Amino acid sequence: MALMRSARSAARTRHAQRLGRALSRALLYIFVFCVALTSLVPFLWMLDTAFKPGRYSMVYPPVIFPPGMGLQNFREVLTQTAQKTNFLLYFRNTIWYSFWVVLGQLVTCSLAGYAFARLEFPGRDRVFYLYLGTMMLSIWVTIVPLFIEMHTFGWYNTMWCMTVPGMFGSAFGTFMLRQFFMTLPRELDDAALIDGANRLQIYYRIVLPLSKSALSVLAVFTLLSVWNDFVWPLIMIPDPRLWTLTRGLQQFVGVYYTRWELIMAASTMAVVPIFVVFFLAQRYFVEGIALTGLAGR
Amino acid sequence: MWTAGRGCFPLAPACPDNLFMERKVTRKPGQRQTGLRRTLSRTWTCYLFIAPNMLGVLVFLAYPIVYSFYVSLTRWDFVSAPRFVGLDNYVRLFTADRLFWVSMRVTVTYVLMYVPAVLVAALILALAMNQKLRGIKFVRTAIFVPVVTSMVAVAIVWVWLLSKDFGLINIVLRAVGLPGVGWLTNQKTALPAIAAVGVWKSMGYNAIILFAALQSVPRLLYEAAEIDGANSWHKFWNVTIPMIAPAIVFVTVTSVIGAFQVFDQAFIMTGGGPGDATYVYNFYFFRQAFGQLKMGYASAMSYILFLIMFASAIVQLRLTREAAAAAF
Numbered sequence: 001m002a003l004m005r006s007a008r009s010a011a012r013t014r015h016a017q018r019l020g021r022a023l024s025r026a027l028l029y030i031f032v033f034c035v036a037l038t039s040l041v042p043f044l045w046m047l048d049t050a051f052k053p054g055r056y057s058m059v060y061p062p063v064i065f066p067p068g069m070g071l072q073n074f075r076e077v078l079t080q081t082a083q084k085t086n087f088l089l090y091f092r093n094t095i096w097y098s099f100w101v102v103l104g105q106l107v108t109c110s111l112a113g114y115a116f117a118r119l120e121f122p123g124r125d126r127v128f129y130l131y132l133g134t135m136m137l138s139i140w141v142t143i144v145p146l147f148i149e150m151h152t153f154g155w156y157n158t159m160w161c162m163t164v165p166g167m168f169g170s171a172f173g174t175f176m177l178r179q180f181f182m183t184l185p186r187e188l189d190d191a192a193l194i195d196g197a198n199r200l201q202i203y204y205r206i207v208l209p210l211s212k213s214a215l216s217v218l219a220v221f222t223l224l225s226v227w228n229d230f231v232w233p234l235i236m237i238p239d240p241r242l243w244t245l246t247r248g249l250q251q252f253v254g255v256y257y258t259r260w261e262l263i264m265a266a267s268t269m270a271v272v273p274i275f276v277v278f279f280l281a282q283r284y285f286v287e288g289i290a291l292t293g294l295a296g297r
Numbered sequence: 298m299w300t301a302g303r304g305c306f307p308l309a310p311a312c313p314d315n316l317f318m319e320r321k322v323t324r325k326p327g328q329r330q331t332g333l334r335r336t337l338s339r340t341w342t343c344y345l346f347i348a349p350n351m352l353g354v355l356v357f358l359a360y361p362i363v364y365s366f367y368v369s370l371t372r373w374d375f376v377s378a379p380r381f382v383g384l385d386n387y388v389r390l391f392t393a394d395r396l397f398w399v400s401m402r403v404t405v406t407y408v409l410m411y412v413p414a415v416l417v418a419a420l421i422l423a424l425a426m427n428q429k430l431r432g433i434k435f436v437r438t439a440i441f442v443p444v445v446t447s448m449v450a451v452a453i454v455w456v457w458l459l460s461k462d463f464g465l466i467n468i469v470l471r472a473v474g475l476p477g478v479g480w481l482t483n484q485k486t487a488l489p490a491i492a493a494v495g496v497w498k499s500m501g502y503n504a505i506i507l508f509a510a511l512q513s514v515p516r517l518l519y520e521a522a523e524i525d526g527a528n529s530w531h532k533f534w535n536v537t538i539p540m541i542a543p544a545i546v547f548v549t550v551t552s553v554i555g556a557f558q559v560f561d562q563a564f565i566m567t568g569g570g571p572g573d574a575t576y577v578y579n580f581y582f583f584r585q586a587f588g589q590l591k592m593g594y595a596s597a598m599s600y601i602l603f604l605i606m607f608a609s610a611i612v613q614l615r616l617t618r619e620a621a622a623a624a625f
Contacts, residue, residue, distance in 0.1 A: 025428075025430075028425055028428060028430065029430060031421075031425065032422075032425045032426075032430065032433070032436050033432075033436065035418075035422060035425075035436070035439075035440060036435065036436040036439035036440060037439075038497070039439045039440045039441075039442055039443055039497070039501065040439050040442060041465070042443075042451075042454050042455065042458055042465075042497075043442060043446075043454070045454070045457075045458060045465050046454045046457070049457065057463065058462070058463045059463070060462070060463065060468065060471075061468070061472075062463070062465075062468055107349075108349040108350050108353070109350070111346045111347070111349065111350075112346060112347040112349070112350040114346060115343055115346035115347045116347070119343040119346065120343070121340040121343035121344065122340065124343075127347070127351075131350070131354065134354060134358055136554065136606070136607070136610065137358060137362070137603070138554070138558050138603075138606070140558050140560075140579055140582065140599055140602060140603075141362065141365070141599050141600070141602065141603040142357070142358060142361040142362060142365065142599075143586070143599070144365060144368065144586050144592055144595050144596045144599060145360075145361035145362070145364045145365040145368060145596070146357065146361050147586070147587070148364070148368070148375075148592065149356075149357075149360075149361060149364075165353075165357050167353075168349050168350060168352055168353025168354075168356070168357065169349055169350030169353050170350075170353075174350060199342060199346075200342075203346075224445055227447065228445075228446070228447035228448065228449075229447075230447065230448065230449050230561055231560065231561070235587055245447075246447050246449040246450070249449055249450060249453065250449055250453075250565060253453055253456075253565070260457055260463075263453060263457070264454070264457065267450045267453050267454055270447065270449075270450050271446050271447065271450045274445055274446060274447070275442065275445070275446075277445075278441070278442070278445045279438075282438060282441075285441060285445070
């Protein structure tokens with residue numbers, strides 16, 4: 001009798017436990033999907049406004065799918081070339097700058113990453129950690145002297161200041177590639193050395209082909225940082241013909257500050273390429289952050 | 298000599314490992330190289346590998362920082378020659394510049410709002426991601442979309458969302474019967490609003506870092522804790538938190554450093570206003586440096602910011618090390 005009662009109560013507590021677990025799981029689901037929604041809704045609202053005819057962007061209550069949705073706002077943004085807002089040009093500039101910086105970063109960071117991972121030379125680790133320390137320095141600390149330096153070099157307000165300073169490696173990229181190169185088996189290097197290859201040959205014949213994923217991570221991160229950078233172009237290139245998308249977008253808001261449908265169409269054009277890159281290369285983002293987040297360990 | 302065994306490439310005792318193999322150093326029999334020369338000739342190819350990066354550091358980082366300190370000791374309008382004034386810029390900033398203190402107060406307030414919020418949000422998200430929920434991949438993608446978007450676009454979209462009459466936020470508030478707020482035009486709400494945008498943008502990034510740390514916690518520890526009768530709350534405080542403490546420190550330090558540099562939101566969303574509610578440090582710096590071309594004064598400001606960020610990073614690392622030492 002007592003045994004039965006205790007068995008029943010045990011079943012009841014088990015039942016309650018299962019119920020509690022299901023409830024907490026449901027709450028977790030709701031929370032997580034609310035957060036996901038919060039992350040996406042602003043962009044959905046941006047898209048909605050961008051595709052709606054202008055007269056619907058300022059009505060209450062809002063109409064999400066009004067008649068006449070289409071590309072008219074985008075067309076208007078792209079044809080407004082008069083008032084310093086030539087988005088096609090900004091696109092071309094941004095892609096051009098990104099190309100050179102990504103190329104430069106891939107070459108310099110992989111060379112240095114290889115040296116720090118594999119070669120041995122006096123002061124290697126000290127140099128490496130000092131170099132890592134430069135990650136702490138922000139652009140705000142060096143922007144005034146760099147502004148002066150760009151004037152001295154004659155690069156201020158030219159495409160050179162948008163490309164060259166970004167091409168000489170970065171502590172972030174070097175660190176990430178070094179971490180990756182260290183996971184490659186050393187025996188490969190040794191075998192190649194025995195076959196008479198020199199270090200440069202090993203680097204581009206063996207290490208680089210094996211590191212496509214890590215190089216993609218770096219390429220994607222670099223592309224992102226150039227594409228999204230705002231402060232540098234804001235300060236270094238006053239000439240609208242050299243502007244990047246972010247700089248042009250910011251100016252656009254100043255000119256059309258009441259035409260929200262146009263502003264949202266312009267914003268959409270600035271962010272959609274990045275979204276495409278992100279969805280194509282999503283795996284690399286998470287990998288890359290996990291790889292560099294290891295700095296915290 | 299190129300082909301020597303140890304030194305640059307210890308694993309290749311008898312292999313030629315120079316970049317240009319035909320260039321063999323010949324020397325007379327019996328002649329020996331001195332130690333330093335031998336090391337240098339063996340290693341210069343190694344230095345070639347890191348040369349571009351080091352050149353970049355020298356030209357675009359080291360020299361500017363040193364030069365910046367010199368500039369901070371001058372008065373320079375960028376037209377006439379700089380005039381050396383000693384520590385005058387620093388003295389004026391600390392004693393005679395009301396806006397300096399205003400911007401400092403605003404920025405510290407921003408840091409205090411932003412950092413705890415982003416840390417808690419990222420931690421909760423990371424813990425949720427660590428549960429094996431169905432559809433979590435979608436969530437991971439979703440919270441990452443703001444991370445990859447430029448702050449300029451994000452700020453502009455949020456100006457639209459937060460606008461008083463037709464912004465989505467106020468539409469939702471009105472739908473549930475609350476009065477709308479002019480988020481960015483109200484002195485009280487402007488700074489929390491731009492801090493919220495900052496949190497919204499970067500919580501996904503920090504969540505991924507914490508999530509990676511969570512995944513590396515050995516399951517064994519949880520099982521051991523369960524055997525000792527720990528409930529999930531105990532497990533969280535006594536296993537999870539200590540195990541991911543380094544990642545938490547990393548997220549905190551980088552968030553504090555990032556928060557002190559807040560600029561884009563204030564520049565685009567509020568222009569420092571209303572009043573001086575969002576007049577953040579870098580906004581003031583930007584005006585001094587590139588609005589008024591006060592090179593010396595602005596350099597002094599950037600040096601102060603640098604020291605603040607450096608000091609706060611050191612303090613946090615020290616504190617957490619002490620906490621870790623006390624815990625174990």
